[in-house]
Amino acid sequence: MIGYLARRIGAAAVILLVICAVTFVIFYVLPTDPALAACGKTCTPEYLARVRAEMGLDQPVHTQFWLYVSGVFAGREGCGFPCFGYSYQNALPVWDLLLDRLGASVSLAIGAAVLWLVAGVGIGVISALRQGSALDRTLMIATLTSASLPVYFVAMLLLLLVVRVTRILPYPAYVELTTDPVAWASNLLLPWVTLAALYAAMYARMSRAQLIETMAEPYIRTARAKGLPERIVVGKHGMRAAMTPIVTIFGMDLGGLLAGAMITETVFGLPGIGRLAYDGIVKADQPVILGTTLLAAFFVVFANLAVDLLYGVIDPRVRYS
Amino acid sequence: MILSVTDLTVSFGEVRVVDGVSFSVQCGKTLGIVGESGSGKSVSSLAVMGLHRNASVRGSIEFDGEELVGASPERLRSLRGSRMAMIFQDPLSSLHPFFTVGEQVAEAYRLHRRTSRKAARERAVEMLAEVGIPEPRRRAGEHPHRFSGGMRQRVMIAMALACEPDLLIADEPTTALDVTVQAQILELIARIQAERGLAVIMITHDLGVVARVADEVLVMYGGRAAEHAPARTVFAGPAHPYTRGLLASVPGAGLDRLVAIPGSPPSPQNPPGGCRFHPRCPSALDVCASERPALLGGGHKVACHLEGALHAVRH
Numbered sequence: 001m002i003g004y005l006a007r008r009i010g011a012a013a014v015i016l017l018v019i020c021a022v023t024f025v026i027f028y029v030l031p032t033d034p035a036l037a038a039c040g041k042t043c044t045p046e047y048l049a050r051v052r053a054e055m056g057l058d059q060p061v062h063t064q065f066w067l068y069v070s071g072v073f074a075g076r077e078g079c080g081f082p083c084f085g086y087s088y089q090n091a092l093p094v095w096d097l098l099l100d101r102l103g104a105s106v107s108l109a110i111g112a113a114v115l116w117l118v119a120g121v122g123i124g125v126i127s128a129l130r131q132g133s134a135l136d137r138t139l140m141i142a143t144l145t146s147a148s149l150p151v152y153f154v155a156m157l158l159l160l161l162v163v164r165v166t167r168i169l170p171y172p173a174y175v176e177l178t179t180d181p182v183a184w185a186s187n188l189l190l191p192w193v194t195l196a197a198l199y200a201a202m203y204a205r206m207s208r209a210q211l212i213e214t215m216a217e218p219y220i221r222t223a224r225a226k227g228l229p230e231r232i233v234v235g236k237h238g239m240r241a242a243m244t245p246i247v248t249i250f251g252m253d254l255g256g257l258l259a260g261a262m263i264t265e266t267v268f269g270l271p272g273i274g275r276l277a278y279d280g281i282v283k284a285d286q287p288v289i290l291g292t293t294l295l296a297a298f299f300v301v302f303a304n305l306a307v308d309l310l311y312g313v314i315d316p317r318v319r320y321s
Numbered sequence: 322m323i324l325s326v327t328d329l330t331v332s333f334g335e336v337r338v339v340d341g342v343s344f345s346v347q348c349g350k351t352l353g354i355v356g357e358s359g360s361g362k363s364v365s366s367l368a369v370m371g372l373h374r375n376a377s378v379r380g381s382i383e384f385d386g387e388e389l390v391g392a393s394p395e396r397l398r399s400l401r402g403s404r405m406a407m408i409f410q411d412p413l414s415s416l417h418p419f420f421t422v423g424e425q426v427a428e429a430y431r432l433h434r435r436t437s438r439k440a441a442r443e444r445a446v447e448m449l450a451e452v453g454i455p456e457p458r459r460r461a462g463e464h465p466h467r468f469s470g471g472m473r474q475r476v477m478i479a480m481a482l483a484c485e486p487d488l489l490i491a492d493e494p495t496t497a498l499d500v501t502v503q504a505q506i507l508e509l510i511a512r513i514q515a516e517r518g519l520a521v522i523m524i525t526h527d528l529g530v531v532a533r534v535a536d537e538v539l540v541m542y543g544g545r546a547a548e549h550a551p552a553r554t555v556f557a558g559p560a561h562p563y564t565r566g567l568l569a570s571v572p573g574a575g576l577d578r579l580v581a582i583p584g585s586p587p588s589p590q591n592p593p594g595g596c597r598f599h600p601r602c603p604s605a606l607d608v609c610a611s612e613r614p615a616l617l618g619g620g621h622k623v624a625c626h627l628e629g630a631l632h633a634v635r636h
Contacts, residue, residue: 218414224372225409226429226480227402240419316464317418 008308012301019297021065023290028061032284034088055088068290084294085287087280094291097276101260104174105272107184108191108264109257115196116203117250121243123200124207129234131212139204147201155194155267162190172268191268195261199253203246210242217241244314248307255303259296322347322383323487323520324369324405329380331361331368336589338364340544341380343616346537348487349514351521353535353552355528355567357586361544362524366490369522370407371397385487403433406481410493412473416465422449422476423461430483448479452509471502475509482513489514490522495530507534528571532556540564543587543597550621560623562602596626 035052036043052058056067067076068085075081084094123143127136146154162168172190175183214220215238223237224230260274269275273292280288312318325345331338339361346352356362367373369382371389382389384405389397409415417425423445431441442461449457452475465473474494481489491510495503511534514521523534531538531552538555540548540563548561559565566582584601587593593600599609608626616624 218409218411219417221372222409222415222477222480223417225370225401225407226432227398227400228428228432229398232432237417241417244419315419317466 005309008305012305015301016294016297017069020069020290020294023293024061024065024068027286027289028064030284034284034286037284038088072294084291087288088285089279089283089288094287097288098273098291098295101271101273101276103176104270105260105265105274106258107177107188108195108261108270108272109254111185111188111192112195112199112257112261113250113254115192116199119196120200120203121207121246123204124209125211125234125239127204127208128211128215131208136208140208143201143204145201146197147205149197151194151198151261151263152267154197155190155264158190158194159267172270174270188270191261191264191270194264194268195257203250206249207242207246210245211238214238214242244311247314248311251303251307251310252300255299255306256296258303259299260292323385324522325381325383326365326369327381327383329365329368329378329382331364331373331376331378333376338376338544338589339368342539342541342544342546343380344539344546344549346488346520346522348520349518350536351514351523351534353531353538354522354524354541355526355531355538356541357526359543359586359589360541362541363492365541366407366492366522366524370401370405370490372401372407399433402429402481402486403484404486405488405490406484406486407490407492408474408477408481408494411497412470412477413465415477416473418465421462421464422468425465426461426476426480426483429480433484444483445479448483449476451513452476452479452482454479469502470498471505474498474502474506478506478509478513482517482519485517486519488520488522490524492524493526494523496525496527503530510534528567540567543592544589545597546616546622546624547598548621548623549616550618550623554621558621560618560621560628561598561625562604562627563598566601566603596624 035048035055035057038055039048039051049058056064059067070076071079071083071085073082075083079086079093082095084098086093087097123139127139130136159171163171169186169190172187175187177184211234215234219241220233220237223233228237260272260277262274262278264270265272265274266278273295276288277292277296279285280292322345325343327343329339329342342361342365344352344354344365354362354365364373364376368376368378369384369389371392371394378390380390384400389400416422420428423442426445426448427438427441430436430444431438434441436444446457446461449461454460454472454475460468465476468476477494489510494510495506498506507530510521513519521534523530525531535552538548538550538552539546540555540561542563548555548559548564550560555564556568559568563582566580569580570582572579582601587597587600593610595611596602596605596609596614599605602609604627606626612626614624614626616622617628
């Protein structure tokens, strides 16, 4: 088990390093010059060279890469561990920017996850238990529609209907949970619903398929033959087996979202990691792009690892050696 | 009689899968129900258990004097697992992969007897010991995939018998097992049956199993009873051409060579008219294609025009 864990963590580190290198190279071959942007309108060649040297851009790319990676793990002069460099736009440390934005992204991801799990699994179970009924068909058409709509469309539609037309809620302005929990929730409600609409639809379809498949298993017949009431047959024997694959997919989806939902955050103006990444890309801000990419990769890779380890706990047939 | 089934008919929509079958079992005795797949033998037993989903059941199923056809689902549920129990063909897929065998054996006991978790757990260990699982206390905490095929079927038996039912329905319990393990499982069922006076319905396509355990045999074909008699009588003098065909196709039945029954079982959607066996019957008469033969005879009942005619001549 310890050996397995060590191998998996080693593999995760390699993946992160490769992602970092690829992002670095992509940025290096792009025809943009951050030094030129930083230098301003009245730029002389001498001043430009000085800016370039300050930013470390006069070094060969592998030296830049090494400086970056060693900075992440050990920090470097004037930039403590973990050093992700400074934003080209405002010279703030990228690590501080990430920490600053993490709260909004995590709030968005976790709130949406609770919503979509409850709604998605709930709809899936109801549909599965009434397979073929009018209700089942209606729900499945609704989920297919919801899963097909692009996130920005749902976001815009919600803004239009809830904020502009009916004025039920004001335009979202992020408030931290610790400042005012009620304002936090009410301002995040629309982004939560936007994200949850997409994921709930997918989870409803997956849960329905899983539960229908499980309920046809011989061990369900055994449970009925034992005289268990139907609520235990479905709720315990059926759900235990049907939800196992859903848990693993949920882990990865949540991992992917923790580091920001770029479109949702941008449309609703949420100060999250996704919004930070979007601004970084628009401004060709390499340290910010690298930082947000690495953070997202970190969440995905470790969500995967967590899910794999968890699988050994929830499915007794899987044991690692 | 702990169970008497009279004129049982089970249909799925327009399709009659079981058509007017009667049988009964008494405590301590074993009824063997023999037939090919699709003969209605499993459906009949599921109907007894009230596990026929989406099927309509007619006729009478009397369990210990109580009519079960038309009984409330709740009543059937309270009988299932407590007074009548069932074991199935494939013990691995019939056990839940995510729960320990101890939990699965204890579950029905705890529910029906309303005992504490701890008492049910003790009962599970006791049952696992009774069905011959070594180190039952340790193994109760393991999951089904850690058990061999024979051990899994023992677990199924422990689960079925935890509440001391009066009737055990065994649906092809040894089909998925090795031959040597088959014998052990049959011996185990016979031993517990003798100890507890359990009534057993053994459903199988294997005449060898029936010859070994059954007191009485019901041969089913195309959803109907073909022959119904004490086991000795059937094996000494099978009267229905189908039963004779089945016996001739068993290896080691004393015949020089094996004979297969030509053709294939009738489709339930579109069964042949008259006697359902007539398209495959070596001695079919004209009447067999048009008239349904009645199940006639006293101790040895046969549904065959040929036998009916002989019977009439004899008396």
